[in-house]
Amino acid sequence: MTQASEAAEQSAAPIEPPSSPLSLAFSRRGRPTPFGAQTRKPPVMVVDAAREAFYSTHFPNSTAEQWTDWRWQIRNRLTSVAQISRVIALSPDELMALSAKGGRLPVAVTPYYLSLFAAQGPQSPLRRTMIPSMAEFTPSECEAADPLGEEDDSPVPGLVHRYPDRALFLATDFCSAYCRYCTRSRRVGKGPSRMPAAHVWEQALAYIARTPAIRDVIVSGGDPLTLSDRAIEHILSRLRAIPHVEVIRLGTKTPMVLPQRITPALVKILKRYHPLWMSVHCTHPDELTPESAQAFARLADAGIPLGSQTVLLSGVNDSPAAMVPLMRGLMKNRVRPYYLYQCDQVRGAGHFRAPLATGVEIIRSLRGHTSGYAVPQLVVDLPGGGGKAPVLPEYLAGVSGDDLVFVNYEGRTFLSRDPATAALMRGHAEA
Numbered sequence: 001m002t003q004a005s006e007a008a009e010q011s012a013a014p015i016e017p018p019s020s021p022l023s024l025a026f027s028r029r030g031r032p033t034p035f036g037a038q039t040r041k042p043p044v045m046v047v048d049a050a051r052e053a054f055y056s057t058h059f060p061n062s063t064a065e066q067w068t069d070w071r072w073q074i075r076n077r078l079t080s081v082a083q084i085s086r087v088i089a090l091s092p093d094e095l096m097a098l099s100a101k102g103g104r105l106p107v108a109v110t111p112y113y114l115s116l117f118a119a120q121g122p123q124s125p126l127r128r129t130m131i132p133s134m135a136e137f138t139p140s141e142c143e144a145a146d147p148l149g150e151e152d153d154s155p156v157p158g159l160v161h162r163y164p165d166r167a168l169f170l171a172t173d174f175c176s177a178y179c180r181y182c183t184r185s186r187r188v189g190k191g192p193s194r195m196p197a198a199h200v201w202e203q204a205l206a207y208i209a210r211t212p213a214i215r216d217v218i219v220s221g222g223d224p225l226t227l228s229d230r231a232i233e234h235i236l237s238r239l240r241a242i243p244h245v246e247v248i249r250l251g252t253k254t255p256m257v258l259p260q261r262i263t264p265a266l267v268k269i270l271k272r273y274h275p276l277w278m279s280v281h282c283t284h285p286d287e288l289t290p291e292s293a294q295a296f297a298r299l300a301d302a303g304i305p306l307g308s309q310t311v312l313l314s315g316v317n318d319s320p321a322a323m324v325p326l327m328r329g330l331m332k333n334r335v336r337p338y339y340l341y342q343c344d345q346v347r348g349a350g351h352f353r354a355p356l357a358t359g360v361e362i363i364r365s366l367r368g369h370t371s372g373y374a375v376p377q378l379v380v381d382l383p384g385g386g387g388k389a390p391v392l393p394e395y396l397a398g399v400s401g402d403d404l405v406f407v408n409y410e411g412r413t414f415l416s417r418d419p420a421t422a423a424l425m426r427g428h429a430e431a
């Protein structure tokens, strides 16, 4: 789709009345739009006061209307040393890494997302996930370009079929912002365009259509919500037309890095293809802003069940101080914490890899201290395509006669009568 037709599609978005006390009208700065008089009032998108100050300073020629346009955000991504250093003072290490050629992943960050960490130092959580460091260039032995062996489970390009009833449809290799620990860094950000060649989608759709065992399709990428409305509707309508596809899921980081993309027009499309679920890649409580709250509210109001996926990252979110407010904040936004992953052994991301024991302690800090709904499942995605293995803190400490011995979240011991299980456990211990 051309930019012109995408722009036309965007301008046809329905009007949404202001509904939130956080909503600020486009006219707050009172500037004329660069496109002349509006014939239709655009939907109201939240602009937090901190963001308004940011774009007034760093994008002085932009308008609120542009700032809240997701296409403007993508067009104005910061991708080079020159662009990024206009906004933040880069450390010598960051400068060297940004200038180095042959990095495994391109650099890109939306102006919106950059605004969340622009005032913070090089070791701040979100900055570490977006701005490369020289540690990326020193991979360790156990790391691989494709740590999960996805290519081996790919019967056609752009599709991974590992579990019998689920398939992963990699609809694009484009993201609006590139995470430095990306598991798919071998493929994302490499192509010139958001849209893959038409035959790639066709092959993937044909494979799903001729494989009746697939009842659940996860549309991911890259980030599928960087595609145009028309492209997203094309994919969803084609999948919904396949009788054995019961559930469609979208995997995306868009509500965190580009919440402006969750327009009323997009939500109207998504609503047409229920049952449709969404897994949102969330990293840190700093991502929970009035803008992301508006995006989540629109999705949840459209009946889309929302779940979160978080990667446990050293120096970013590997502490209860980061993870507890993140999980509670997601719950407040109607996003059910779903998975907490140990960082995959992807090449150049070793400096992000926190020990699994840290993840166990974080789960322990959540369990019992906050609602069970706010406790994600800690998993390791096993190297080489073994799939997800759940890991739990140990609460069942042993047996005592016919009783099971439990240690609760406060470290106190309790007995629970269960002779059959106690006998089984004794048998296992003796074997």
Ligand code: SF4
Residues within 6 Å of the ligand: 174, 175, 177, 178, 179, 181, 182, 183, 184, 185, 188, 221, 222, 223, 252, 253, 281
């Ligand atoms: S949003 Fe997902 S696919 Fe895109 S760079 Fe981040 S981890 Fe990779």
